[in-house]
Every structure is written in C-alpha cells, then in structure tokens.
Amino acid sequence: LSPTVNFALRISFYCALCLVVSALAAVACLLVNGGRTVKNMRIIKAFVKTFKYFFGLRFEVKGLENFKVEGPALIVSNHQSILDMMGLMEVLPDNCVQVGKKELMYMGSVGLIMYLGGVIFINRKSTSSAKMVMSEVAKTMVTENTKVWVYPEGTRNCTGDLLPFKKGAFHLAVQAQVPVIPVVYSSFTTFYNPKTKLFTSGKIKVEILPPIETKGLTSDDVTDLSDRCFSTMRETLFRLSGHPGEAKDSS
Numbered sequence: 138l139s140p141t142v143n144f145a146l147r148i149s150f151y152c153a154l155c156l157v158v159s160a161l162a163a164v165a166c167l168l169v170n171g172g173r174t175v176k177n178m179r180i181i182k183a184f185v186k187t188f189k190y191f192f193g194l195r196f197e198v199k200g201l202e203n204f205k206v207e208g209p210a211l212i213v214s215n216h217q218s219i220l221d222m223m224g225l226m227e228v229l230p231d232n233c234v235q236v237g238k239k240e241l242m243y244m245g246s247v248g249l250i251m252y253l254g255g256v257i258f259i260n261r262k263s264t265s266s267a268k269m270v271m272s273e274v275a276k277t278m279v280t281e282n283t284k285v286w287v288y289p290e291g292t293r294n295c296t297g298d299l300l301p302f303k304k305g306a307f308h309l310a311v312q313a314q315v316p317v318i319p320v321v322y323s324s325f326t327t328f329y330n331p332k333t334k335l336f337t338s339g340k341i342k343v344e345i346l347p348p349i350e351t352k353g354l355t356s357d358d359v360t361d362l363s364d365r366c367f368s369t370m371r372e373t374l375f376r377l378s379g380h381p382g383e384a385k386d387s388s
C-alpha cells in the first residue's frame with residue numbers, strides 16, 4: 138500500500154470508529170443519564186479508551202495527582218490533531234467539560250455525543266459572543282464545581298512547537314479565581330504527520346503539571362499568567378519530545 142492510501146485508510150477508519158461508537162455511546166448516555174450532563178463523560182471516556190489499541194498507540198502518563206485539586210479548575214493543553222481526543226480521554230478527570238468550536242456540533246453522531254457530554258461550544262468567528270459564553274462558564278464552573286478543559290492555541294498544530302496562546306482560557310481562570318493545570322502531550326511528529334502522510338503506531342508521553350494558583354489575580358495579570366503557562370508548557374513539550382530547545386528549526 139502506498140503511504141498516501143495507508144494514511145487515508147487509517148484516518149477514515151478513525152473517523153468511522155468515532156461516528157459509530159458515538160452513536161452507541163449516545164444511546165448509553167441517554168439510557169443512563171437521560172440528557173446533557175458532564176456525567177456522560179465517564180461513559181464516553183470508557184468507550185474512547187479502547188481506541189488506542191486499534192492504532193497501536195501507547196500513552197505514558199505522569200502527574201495524574203496534580204488533577205486532585207479541591208473544587209473547580211481550568212485545564213489547558215496543547216492541541217496537535219483530531220487524534221487528541223484519545224489523549225484527552227486517557228487522562229480526563231471527573232466533572233470536566235471541554236470548550237470546542239461550534240462547527241463540531243454538526244459532525245453527526247460525534248456532535249451529538251459532544252453535546253450530551255456537556256461540551257461548551259463557542260463561535261470563534263465572533264470574539265464578543267465567545268467571550269460572553271466563557272464569562273458565563275466562569276460562573277457556572279464555580280457553582281457546579283466543574284473543571285473546564287481549553288486548548289489555548291485555539292486550533293490544531295502539528296509542528297512540534299506551540300502556537301502563541303489565545304487569552305480566553307486565562308481570562309476564564311482569573312474571572313473564576315480557579316487554578317490553572319497545564320497538561321502537555323509529547324509531539325506526534327515521529328508517528329503522525331498529515332503533510333507527509335505518516336500515521337504509524339507510536340508512544341505519547343503525557344504530563345500533568347502542578348496547578349498554578351490565580352487567587353487574587355485580576356485582568357491585568359492575564360498576560361503574565363498566559364506567558365508563564367506558555368513557557369512551562371513549551372519547555373515540557375520539548376523535554377517530552379526529546380529535542381530540548383531547538384524544535385522550531387527541526388520541524
């Protein structure tokens with residue numbers, strides 16, 4: 138099989154698996170919990186955790202104890218590919234919803250399962266409406282004691298480096314006065330690269346970093362907070378990916 142065909146087959150299989158299993162999981166969610174609730178994430182997680190075996194992916198997780206903070210928290214992580222959904226479910230703590238672009242809602246059964254799991258959809262084309270939704274989330278995460286997972290790069294990026302962070306996640310953490318927990322996944326570039334049609338089996342290192350407190354911070358501190366997270370996450374990314382410091386040139 139040519140690499141192009143092999144890549145297309147594996148990605149198509151991934152999408153088909155997501156669509157079929159989402160439909161099954163949706164039935165399970167509706168039967169067990171009856172509608173849209175973060176409790177459905179447990180069911181979704183149980184299904185998705187089997188996916189890695191189909192693709193020969195292995196996860197090596199460190200720092201899970203850092204999720205054990207009392208009460209709500211904001212989780213930020215790097216975003217490389219649609220495959221990230223597997224890495225997300227591998228470590229997802231209880232009572233945690235993700236922020237996603239609203240276009241994802243229209244992916245058939247995958248959109249349905251995201252809706253049922255409580256995913257917060259934002260319109261990236263309208264800054265004001267995205268900010269409004271996120272301010273609302275800052276309130277509900279405290280009253281409902283939920284964690285929120287945001288990809289601060291705002292889009293997928295498979296270069297082996299981080300894109301500059303958008304500020305929305307950090308405004309959210311400061312408004313809610315909740316700690317920020319950074320999570321870093323090692324670079325996929327050795328086994329997955331859509332440009333060169335590479336998709337083989339591989340190992341992904343995941344590290345959950347210690348929470349960064351935001352108590353007492355105001356909107357003036359958001360840039361600082363974002364920069365701090367960015368530099369710790371970038372350092373961790375390079376360390377986990379085994380090319381400290383020079384990833385920009387080698388990508």
Ligand SMILES: CCCCCCCCCCCCCCCCC(=O)SCCNC(=O)CCNC(=O)[C@H](O)C(C)(C)COP(=O)(O)OP(=O)(O)OC[C@H]1O[C@@H](n2cnc3c(N)ncnc32)[C@H](O)[C@@H]1OP(=O)(O)O
Nearest residue numbers: 155158159162184235237238264267291303304305306308
């Ligand atoms: C069983 C089978 C299963 C199969 C599937 C199962 C699926 C299960 C669930 C899985 C779910 C996975 C979901 C994954 C989804 C991944 C994504 O979709 S990523 C894309 C969407 N996410 C994001 O974009 C989040 C990050 N983006 C941001 O935070 C942005 O800041 C923004 C809020 C979206 C706004 O972006 P933009 O319009 O580009 O504007 P900015 O330049 O960022 O900001 C302008 C300006 O405003 C300031 N600001 C931002 N937010 C606030 C705020 N809340 N309050 C006050 N001010 C704010 C910001 O600081 C800027 O000002 P500055 O002066 O320039 O600093």
Ligand SMILES: CCCCCCCC/C=C\CCCCCCCC(=O)OC[C@@H](O)COP(=O)(O)O
Nearest residue numbers: 152155156218219222243244245247291292293
């Ligand atoms: C009836 C409609 C049928 C539609 C069929 C679509 C099939 C797609 C099926 C499965 C794909 C699995 C997706 C899992 C969820 C991953 C979410 C994700 O990673 O979205 C990308 C988004 O973060 C960033 O978007 P951009 O990089 O800015 O773009």
